Amino acid sequence: MNTIDFDRYDRVRAIRWQGDHLELLDQRLLPGRVEWMNCGTAADVAQAITDLVVRGAPAIGVAAAYGVVLAARAHGGAPTRTSLATELAGLRASRPTAVNLFWALDRMGARLDAGADLEALDREARAIEAEDLAANRHMGALGAALLSPDSGVLTHCNTGSLATAGFGTALGVIRAGVAAGRIVRVFNTETRPWLQGARLTSWELLRDGIDAKLISDGAGAHLFSTGQVQWLVVGADRICANGDSANKIGTCQLAIAARHYGVKVMVVAPSSTVDMATAKGADIQIEMRNCDELLGYAGTRTTAAGVRAWNPVFDVTPAALIDAIVTERGVIERPDAARMAAVFSASEN
Numbered sequence: 001m002n003t004i005d006f007d008r009y010d011r012v013r014a015i016r017w018q019g020d021h022l023e024l025l026d027q028r029l030l031p032g033r034v035e036w037m038n039c040g041t042a043a044d045v046a047q048a049i050t051d052l053v054v055r056g057a058p059a060i061g062v063a064a065a066y067g068v069v070l071a072a073r074a075h076g077g078a079p080t081r082t083s084l085a086t087e088l089a090g091l092r093a094s095r096p097t098a099v100n101l102f103w104a105l106d107r108m109g110a111r112l113d114a115g116a117d118l119e120a121l122d123r124e125a126r127a128i129e130a131e132d133l134a135a136n137r138h139m140g141a142l143g144a145a146l147l148s149p150d151s152g153v154l155t156h157c158n159t160g161s162l163a164t165a166g167f168g169t170a171l172g173v174i175r176a177g178v179a180a181g182r183i184v185r186v187f188n189t190e191t192r193p194w195l196q197g198a199r200l201t202s203w204e205l206l207r208d209g210i211d212a213k214l215i216s217d218g219a220g221a222h223l224f225s226t227g228q229v230q231w232l233v234v235g236a237d238r239i240c241a242n243g244d245s246a247n248k249i250g251t252c253q254l255a256i257a258a259r260h261y262g263v264k265v266m267v268v269a270p271s272s273t274v275d276m277a278t279a280k281g282a283d284i285q286i287e288m289r290n291c292d293e294l295l296g297y298a299g300t301r302t303t304a305a306g307v308r309a310w311n312p313v314f315d316v317t318p319a320a321l322i323d324a325i326v327t328e329r330g331v332i333e334r335p336d337a338a339r340m341a342a343v344f345s346a347s348e349n
Helices: 042-050 057-075 085-092 099-113 118-144 170-179 196-208 217-225 251-260 337-343
Strands: 015-017 022-025 036-039 151-155 183-189 213-215 231-234 238-240 245-248 264-268 314-317 324-327 330-333
Touching (some): 015 057, 015 118, 022 042, 022 057, 036 042, 057 085, 085 099, 118 264, 118 324, 118 330, 170 183, 170 196, 183 217, 213 217, 245 251, 251 314, 330 337
Parallel strands (some): 151 231, 183 213, 264 324
Antiparallel strands (some): 238 245, 245 314, 324 330
């Protein structure tokens, strides 16, 4: 797996730190337009996270870390949690489900508690970004090693370079699997209502030269029934102490269908996504977004006036439906509380 051509399979970056401001690739506009948003304050970063300019649990964490640096720059002097309390609270409130956000803010907060100055905070945010990229590349190799030759895979939502510091989580496994010659068929869902799969994953795969086919969100079970897919490979926004995993809405129903048809399920996420302080999936706060996101797209209403909607944007896949959780620390097969505890300590959260 050391022969992966990263120049070919890792060309996209969604986050660019410029020292005095953060540039975020506006993912709401892709693939039609490639535009960067400049964030000069922590409030700008928090709003960008809320508005889905930047999305994907690891990328949210990286962006939030740089938001803390921007907050420290604005205050001057010796930054503390107290002096940055308003900015930290704003960043924490930007999205509720992805634990990487809180992990990154807690890590930056620990540096503040240790008396870190602006330069030290800058180094810490850069380290968070670099560590995520390294973790993704390692997870790609670990996940690809689980695949039999000539495998077909389905992925849901976007878990690539756009959702991380680079290479991706579940999409990183697919990239590594294709590079190793183990994956020969790739399918990805459209992922309503924001079409992250159709707009973002398809765009990344096309740029990589990976032959893939887009399917509607409702086609997964039928695809599994055809025998073309051996693995459902997805990311996660929070993994609980018992292995239950929250991911983009629709993941759970795909995992249920996968189990019925004998398709294995792989969850790929860095250790920063593991929340040992949350015992089970039922304890996760599921983000509810504006129902207008379901009633139309890109500013055009597609439903009749008076139609109402319900818009949870994550669901929880029970650990019993997951064959393997892949983190940079290793592979946890048939995850449960004991196997999770063997790799992760509750004291880490």
